[in-house]
Amino acid sequence: MIFMEEYLKQILRYLPIQFADEEANEFVKYLSEAYTENLEKEKYQFAFTAFHMLNMIFVYKVKWFLNKQGNQDIVDALNDKKKLSFT
Numbered sequence: 001m002i003f004m005e006e007y008l009k010q011i012l013r014y015l016p017i018q019f020a021d022e023e024a025n026e027f028v029k030y031l032s033e034a035y036t037e038n039l040e041k042e043k044y045q046f047a048f049t050a051f052h053m054l055n056m057i058f059v060y061k062v063k064w065f066l067n068k069q070g071n072q073d074i075v076d077a078l079n080d081k082k083k084l085s086f087t
Contacts (some may be wrong), residue, residue: 004051008035011058028057 012032031050036048066074 004047005036005039007034008051008054011054014058014061028054 012028031054035047035050035054038044038050066078071085
């Protein structure tokens with residue numbers, strides 16, 4: 001579980017300190033607290049759900065950032081599901 005706690009810290013460091021929308025800030029805080037609380041209570045299925053949602057926020061932020069770079073090859077690759085397939 002230490003690995004997931006370190007990964008959570010990395011995700012939270014990467015996410016913006018404050019979103020423009022206060023509800024988004026509260027949601028990230030809620031997910032972080034839900035993850036730690038459920039991990040401590042050994043309710044791993046709920047901890048994993050919160051962790052997964054935080055991880056997806058991270059993934060979507062990376063995708064948004066790459067889209068904003070303006071490199072058409074990157075934008076095309078992000079929008080082509082066949083190129084993103086890992087199978």
